[in-house]
Amino acid sequence: MPARRYDSAAVDVSPLGQPLKFEFSGKVAKNRFYKASMAEDLATWNVDNLEERGIPTKELIDLYRIWGENEWGIIATGNIDIEFDMLDAVGDAIITPECPLSGPRFEAFQEMAKVTKANGSLIVAQLTHPGRQLAARIREDTIAPSAIQHPPKNGSVYAKPREATKEDIARVIDGFAHAAEYLDKAGFDGIQLHGAHGYLIAQFLSELSNQRTDEYGGSIENRLRFVSEIAKEIKRRVRPNFIVGIKVNSVEFQEKGIKPAEARIMCETFQALEFDYVELSGGNHEDIGYGSKKETTLKREAYFLEFVRDIVPHLSQTKKILTGGFRTTAAMVDALHILDGIGLGRPAAQEPRLAADILSGKVASAVRPVDGVVNDVILSLMSAGSQMTQVVRGQEPFDLSDEKAFASFQADLGAHFQRFAAAGGSLEFRGFPEISDPDNTSHPYGVPY
Ligand SMILES: Cc1cc2nc3c(=O)[nH]c(=O)nc-3n(C[C@H](O)[C@H](O)[C@H](O)COP(=O)(O)O)c2cc1C
Structure with a gap:
C-alpha cells in the first residue's frame, strides 16, 4: 500500500520553484525549499583521540549527495561543532581553530560541498557551540554565559558550566570565524549560526541563562553583543559572497527569555549585521517544542506562524525561513506570502526526494x-x-x-x-x-x- 499522506488542497506550486536571492551575499537559491539541519551522527568518532573525531565520512557525504540530487534549493548541514569535546552530539562533524586548511578533514569537507552542489543546490553549514547543553558524558565541565547548570532531562545529565571569561569568549568567536573561513575555502556556500534550541548563542540571548552583569548581559543590546561579535569576525574572514545566516527559536521568545518588544531590536541588529537570512524554529532541550502541543488544526501547521508575524515586519533585506510542521503544499505556498523559504526537517529524512517530487507535481504533501x-x-x-x-x-x-x-x-x-x-x-x-x-x-x- 502506498504511504499515507497529509491531505492538501490543490495549489499551484510554482511559487515554491521561484529562485531566492540573498541580499547581502548575492547568492541565489534555485527554489524555496530549505532542507533544515538534522544532526546525522555520521562523522568519525574516536573516544580517546580527539583529533580523530568529526571528519565527514563517505556515508555522510553520500547523504548530502542524495539531497543534492533532489532539488532542495538550500541544504543545511546538521550541527558542526567548533571544539573536539564540546559537542552537540557524538558523531557530529567538527572544525576547531587547530584544524588546518588541508589534509583529510579539509578534503572530506571539500568533497561534501562538491557533491551537494553538483545539481545546483546551495550548501550551508550549521555551526554550533552547546554551552550548558553539553552532555556530561562527553565532558564534565563547560562554559556558559552564567554558571547555571541545565537541569537533567530525558535521561541526559549536563556538564557543569562556569561563567565564560573574556578569554573563553574570544576563543569561541575565533572558533566560529575559523570554521566559517575553513568552510568558505572548502567550497561551502555559507554558514548558519545555531542561535536556537538553547545552545550557547541562544543562552547569551536569553535572560533565563544569561545573568551576567558585564557588557554581555542585562539589556537586549548587551545580550546581542556575543552574537554580534561572532558575526562581525566571520564577515571579516570570509569572502563577500559567502552566506551568513542564523537560526533562532520561538520558545525563548514566548517564555520570557526574550520579550516580544526585544524581538524588534534583535531583528534590526541581525539586519544591520547583514545576516542573509533568519531561520525561525522552536524548542530547546528543556522544551523541545517541535511537537504539536499548540497545533489545533492543519491550517496552523507551521507551529510558529503567529510568532513569525511578530518578527517578519522587522526584517526586509534579511530573508525569512520558517521550519517546523510544514507538511502540505497548500500551507507552504500560503506561507510564502509572508516568508521567503520553507524549512523541512523530518519529512526530508522520510523522503529525501520530497522537494523534487513536489516541484514535479508527483506529490502534494509529505507522508503522514x-x-x-x-x-x-x-x-x-x-x-x-x-x-x-x-x-x-x-x-x-x-x-x-x-x-x-x-x-x-x-x-x-x-x-x-x-x-x-x-x-x-x-x-x-x-x-x-x-x-x-x-x-x-x-x-x-x-x-x-
Ligand atoms: C533527527 C533530527 C536532528 C536534528 N538536528 C538538528 C540540528 O543539528 N540543528 C538544528 O538546528 N535543528 C535540528 N533538528 C531540528 C530541525 O532542524 C527542525 O527544526 C525540526 O525537526 C522541526 O522541523 P520539522 O517539523 O520539519 O521536522 C533536528 C531534527 C531531527 C528530526
Missing part, C-alpha cells in the same frame, strides 16, 4: 506518520535519525505512515535505549536505533514501500 509518531517528539527525532542511516546504507527509509512498521520501530527504539543504559554512559555508544524488521529494510533506496 502514524499518530504515535506525530505526538511523540523523541520517537519522531529518533525515527528520522534511523531513516537517514537507512539512506546511507542504500535502503529506502521505512514508512512511518504504516502502523506495523511503526510498531516494530518502537521495539527497536526500546532496545536502543536498553543498550544505552547498559553502556553506562560509555562514549562508545552512538548511533540511531537499528531497524530490525527485514520488511522495513528490504527496499533499495528509491523504491518506495
Whole structure:
C-alpha cells in the first residue's frame, strides 16, 4: 500500500520553484525549499583521540549527495561543532581553530560541498557551540554565559558550566570565524549560526541563562553583543559572497527569555549585521517544542506562524525561513506570502526526494506518520535519525505512515535505549536505533514501500 499522506488542497506550486536571492551575499537559491539541519551522527568518532573525531565520512557525504540530487534549493548541514569535546552530539562533524586548511578533514569537507552542489543546490553549514547543553558524558565541565547548570532531562545529565571569561569568549568567536573561513575555502556556500534550541548563542540571548552583569548581559543590546561579535569576525574572514545566516527559536521568545518588544531590536541588529537570512524554529532541550502541543488544526501547521508575524515586519533585506510542521503544499505556498523559504526537517529524512517530487507535481504533501509518531517528539527525532542511516546504507527509509512498521520501530527504539543504559554512559555508544524488521529494510533506496 502506498504511504499515507497529509491531505492538501490543490495549489499551484510554482511559487515554491521561484529562485531566492540573498541580499547581502548575492547568492541565489534555485527554489524555496530549505532542507533544515538534522544532526546525522555520521562523522568519525574516536573516544580517546580527539583529533580523530568529526571528519565527514563517505556515508555522510553520500547523504548530502542524495539531497543534492533532489532539488532542495538550500541544504543545511546538521550541527558542526567548533571544539573536539564540546559537542552537540557524538558523531557530529567538527572544525576547531587547530584544524588546518588541508589534509583529510579539509578534503572530506571539500568533497561534501562538491557533491551537494553538483545539481545546483546551495550548501550551508550549521555551526554550533552547546554551552550548558553539553552532555556530561562527553565532558564534565563547560562554559556558559552564567554558571547555571541545565537541569537533567530525558535521561541526559549536563556538564557543569562556569561563567565564560573574556578569554573563553574570544576563543569561541575565533572558533566560529575559523570554521566559517575553513568552510568558505572548502567550497561551502555559507554558514548558519545555531542561535536556537538553547545552545550557547541562544543562552547569551536569553535572560533565563544569561545573568551576567558585564557588557554581555542585562539589556537586549548587551545580550546581542556575543552574537554580534561572532558575526562581525566571520564577515571579516570570509569572502563577500559567502552566506551568513542564523537560526533562532520561538520558545525563548514566548517564555520570557526574550520579550516580544526585544524581538524588534534583535531583528534590526541581525539586519544591520547583514545576516542573509533568519531561520525561525522552536524548542530547546528543556522544551523541545517541535511537537504539536499548540497545533489545533492543519491550517496552523507551521507551529510558529503567529510568532513569525511578530518578527517578519522587522526584517526586509534579511530573508525569512520558517521550519517546523510544514507538511502540505497548500500551507507552504500560503506561507510564502509572508516568508521567503520553507524549512523541512523530518519529512526530508522520510523522503529525501520530497522537494523534487513536489516541484514535479508527483506529490502534494509529505507522508503522514502514524499518530504515535506525530505526538511523540523523541520517537519522531529518533525515527528520522534511523531513516537517514537507512539512506546511507542504500535502503529506502521505512514508512512511518504504516502502523506495523511503526510498531516494530518502537521495539527497536526500546532496545536502543536498553543498550544505552547498559553502556553506562560509555562514549562508545552512538548511533540511531537499528531497524530490525527485514520488511522495513528490504527496499533499495528509491523504491518506495
Ligand atoms: C533527527 C533530527 C536532528 C536534528 N538536528 C538538528 C540540528 O543539528 N540543528 C538544528 O538546528 N535543528 C535540528 N533538528 C531540528 C530541525 O532542524 C527542525 O527544526 C525540526 O525537526 C522541526 O522541523 P520539522 O517539523 O520539519 O521536522 C533536528 C531534527 C531531527 C528530526
